[in-house]
Amino acid sequence: MLAHWDDVPTSDANVGHLVARWRDLGRAAGTRDVGVKRIEVAPGRWSTPLHRETAEEEIFYVLGGSGISLQDDRAHEVRAGDCIVHRAGREAHTLRAGPDGLDVLAFGTRVATQLSPLPRAGVYWVGGTWGDLGGGARPWEREAAAGEPDVPGPSPRPETIVNVADVEEDEGWREVGWAAGSERTGLNHVDVPPRKLHCPPHCHSAEEQVFIVLEGSGTLELLPSPALREAGREPETHEVRPGHVVSRPAGTAMAHAFRGGDEGLTLLAYGTRDGRDVAYYPRSNKIFFRGVGVIARLEHLPYALDEPDE
Numbered sequence: 001m002l003a004h005w006d007d008v009p010t011s012d013a014n015v016g017h018l019v020a021r022w023r024d025l026g027r028a029a030g031t032r033d034v035g036v037k038r039i040e041v042a043p044g045r046w047s048t049p050l051h052r053e054t055a056e057e058e059i060f061y062v063l064g065g066s067g068i069s070l071q072d073d074r075a076h077e078v079r080a081g082d083c084i085v086h087r088a089g090r091e092a093h094t095l096r097a098g099p100d101g102l103d104v105l106a107f108g109t110r111v112a113t114q115l116s117p118l119p120r121a122g123v124y125w126v127g128g129t130w131g132d133l134g135g136g137a138r139p140w141e142r143e144a145a146a147g148e149p150d151v152p153g154p155s156p157r158p159e160t161i162v163n164v165a166d167v168e169e170d171e172g173w174r175e176v177g178w179a180a181g182s183e184r185t186g187l188n189h190v191d192v193p194p195r196k197l198h199c200p201p202h203c204h205s206a207e208e209q210v211f212i213v214l215e216g217s218g219t220l221e222l223l224p225s226p227a228l229r230e231a232g233r234e235p236e237t238h239e240v241r242p243g244h245v246v247s248r249p250a251g252t253a254m255a256h257a258f259r260g261g262d263e264g265l266t267l268l269a270y271g272t273r274d275g276r277d278v279a280y281y282p283r284s285n286k287i288f289f290r291g292v293g294v295i296a297r298l299e300h301l302p303y304a305l306d307e308p309d310e
Contacts, residue, residue: 016144019045041097049143192260218265225253
């Protein structure tokens with residue numbers, strides 16, 4: 001549920017022009033169906049082979065440094081605070097770091113992709129393309145053998161790359177993923193005022209969320225559902241600071257919210273857009289039926305309100 005990126009084991013990729021340090025933050029924090037990795041690309045090097053996702057939507061957030069987002073045959077300059085969205089089945093993409101390196105967070109879903117082996121033909125179908133069952137060099141080794149991709153001159157940034165400073169702010173929230181055209185997932189940049197909640201405490205039935213603390217300090221507050229409270233589960237608080245990763249899987253029946261410390265708190269909030277989701281707000285006893293956009297209040301309050309949701 002809670003991890004700090006300084007404590008997450010690193011995995012170094014150093015194959016030809018592919019040189020980066022990886023941390024699987026999502027696994028460390030206990031995510032189930034979504035993931036987030038921190039990728040620190042060495043100066044002048046590349047993050048991954050040029051690739052296209054057939055089923056997964058990816059959202060990248062640039063923590064620091066600068067570089068190039070190569071998308072098919074176009075190159076776009078990126079810098080700290082940029083949000084980059086790659087929708088499923090669209091452009092092939094990868095990242096090249098500038099002279100000061102490139103530090104990014106890569107968010108995505110864990111998609112169960114159909115793979116169909118053809119044992120007599122020695123190939124397999126996957127996501128509309130095919131691969132080789134005959135062995136040989138691994139994909140990253142093959143990419144390195146092919147050499148660095150050609151990088152054309154910089155093109156104007158597409159609508160799928162936005163900087164957080166250019167996204168309209170609404171009471172501390174900036175929907176950077178939505179602004180960059182995400183369809184299946186979302187990424188929000190949230191500034192939490194000192195000693196205030198980032199939103200009313202709530203829990204989800206179908207949506208999984210993961211949070212990354214960027215600046216400031218504060219607490220994660222967890223409130224049990226009425227059933228858990230009757231079973232003896234007590235509210236919890238956990239201190240958070242920059243680098244903390246918090247996962248909130250669906251169906252925990254523990255409502256969550258972040259409260260800013262004395263200097264406030266800045267975080268990224270990533271989640272799926274699932275029309276089946278139902279959100280419950282224990283302090284006001286409201287239920288939000290996301291797929292139909294209806295909010296209702298339960299007539300019976302299971303326990304007294306601690307404070308108003310607003």
